[in-house]
Amino acid sequence: MSERLRPRDVAFLAAESPSTPMHNATVEVFDPGESGFDHDRLLRLIEERISFVPRYRQRIRTVPGRLANPVWVDDEHFDLAYHVRRSALPRPGSLDQLRELVARIVSRPLDRSRPLWEMYFVEGLADGRVALLSKSHQVLVDGVHTVDLGQVLLDTSPEPKELGADEWRPGRPASAPALLLEAARDTALHPRTALDTVRSRAGSLLRSADAASRRTSRVVGGLAGHDPERETPINGPLSQQRWVLAVRTELADHRAVSRVHGSTVNDVVLATVAGALRAWLMSRPDSSRELRQIRALAPVSVIDEEREATSLGSQIAPHFVDLPVGEPSPVVRLHQVSYSFLAHRETGRGVAANRLAGIAGFAPATFHAIGSRVAAEELRRGFQLCVTNVPGPQSPLYAAGARMVRTYPVPPLLPGHGLAIGVTSYDGGVYYGLTADRALLPDADLLVPCLREALDELVDTTSGARPRAPRGRTPGGRSARSGGSSKSSGSSGSSKAGERS
Structure with missing residues (x-):
């Protein structure tokens, strides 16, 4: 029996457009060393482990007449070589050249007639390094039935686990009459199927009406000299082209700021983002430098039985924080961000960063995908930016022996x-x-030096300073607000975004 898409997954498909492809991606750079890691070895590795994520060999079939939600079915023509592609940069390829390649690839929507993922093996980087670009649709990786493929490809040691390719055979393809019969049976035996179908259709009508309303608002706003979608310089109509930017910083710097100011690593990350946005806004000639706050959604990991369970041992919940881009002091920015998470940390539902980082496989890609789903579901809440921050393992990982x-x-x-x-x-x-x-942010590349400078500003405040207790706690480790006992600061974090890593 085929598995039917849920209303939220149908909503993701309906919301997709050429200017908003709904897929997550990850870029990983490897040093092959003596491992012999190449495109052929990557193909064999995926053949050995794709059975752990069977949905990566399934595609979406629409029920005739849309009498029920679409279903996942085995792709009878599944071709691994189609999904795992080979590319190269002119040697010696730089990180900037890699970013340009990634930007072109992620700008393109996935082919819905096939399983909704692609992976690119990119050769030609400087020092003999190679890169993997993985790209998976939001309906594919939900953390419930499917984790990201990258989570099962990586090992904790250079010696790869040889599992052997599985003997997979696609299920018998379903004909249109069979899909109709299955839809009728599901509707009769499972009232939820009919309810899901109604919800999906209602959601489609609401999205159509909402899109028409936004178009009308743009026209009226344009006549009045005001576009309601451009409340900040980072919001507005999108093009089909992307920038992809990358910045590496030191975890030790984040921890030093966290320790001195009694915050969490997640707070430091968000304060760094706030400082970077402030510097970038100040560099612009328009009135955006007068902007005081940017409302951000920062998904957090929680233990909450009322939310949908995931296979990763926690649920993901939205948390909204106003990034103080109008505040000139880096310390005040950090304290304001930290205070916004105080009430959340004191609920006791939070999941420690070290627990998230210890999940088998490289779970950050899966957590980022779930965080993006949460953000899409909360779009009507009026935030302007999504920031997902995920703690990963602090020891090296390997793919087929390549670090x-x-x-x-x-x-x-x-x-x-x-x-x-x-x-x-x-x-x-x-x-x-x-x-x-x-098109909307032609100067977005300036955010890279702005991020580095914002973190440097925070690091400079730690010189000669004494460490403080985590915000909301006394030095003895008890809650300053309630006076009750609490967990140590090393395990009190609640952010998918990496509290103390």
Whole structure:
């Protein structure tokens, strides 16, 4: 029996357009060393492990007449070589050249007639390094039934686990009459199927009406000299082209700031983003330098039985924070961000960063994908930026014996959002990945030096300073607000975004 898409997945498909492809991506750079890691070895590695993520060999079939939601079916013509592609940069390829290649690839939507993912093996980087670009649709990686393929490809030691290719055979293809019969049976036996179909159709009508309303608002706003979608310089109509930006920083710097100011690594990340946005806005000639706040959604990991469970041991919840881009002091910016998370940390539902980082496989890619789903579902809440920050393992990982030396998330852009930021900590580094609309933010590349400078500003405040207790706690480790006992600061974090890593 085929598995039917849920209303939220149908909504993701309906919301996709040429200017807003709904896929997540990750760029990983490897040092092959003596491993012999090449395109053919990558193909064999995926053949050995794709059975752990069977949905990567399934595609979406629409039910005739749309009598029920679409279903996942085995792709009877599945071709691994189509999905795992080979590319190259002119030697010696630079990180900037890699970013340009990635930007072109992620600007293109995935082919819906096939399983919704692609992977590119990029050769030609300087020092003999290679890169993997993985690209998966938001409906594919939900953390419930499917994790990101990259999570099962990486090992904790240079000696890869030889599993052997599985003997997979696609299921018998379903005919149109069979899909209709199955839809009728599901509707009769499972009332939820009919309810899901109604919800999907209602959602489609609402999205159509909402899109018409936005078009009308743009016309009326344009006549009045005001475009309601451009409340900030990072919001507005999107093009089909992207910037992809990447910044590597040191985890030790984030931890030093966290320790001195009694905050968390997640707070430092968001304060760094706020400082970078402030510097970037100040460099622009328009009135955007007068902007005081940018409302951001920062998904967090929680233990909440009322939310949908994931296979990663926690649920992902939205958390909204006003980034104080109008505040000139880096310390005040950090304290304001930290205070916004105080109430959340004191709920006791948070999941420690070290627990997230210890999940088998390289889970950050999966967490970023789930965070993007949460952001898409909360789009009506009126935020202007999504920042997903995920703690990863602090020891090296390997693919077929090749050591992963860098990893950058490439988050998708939401409709009307010209910028999205993903952050991953791994093996002593904190990697910022930014996706920006190339037409709406033609100067987005200035955000790279702005991020470095914003972090340097925070690091400069630690010179000669004494460490403080985590915000909201006394030095003895008890809650300053309630006076009750609490967990140590090393395990009190609640952010998918990497509390203390």
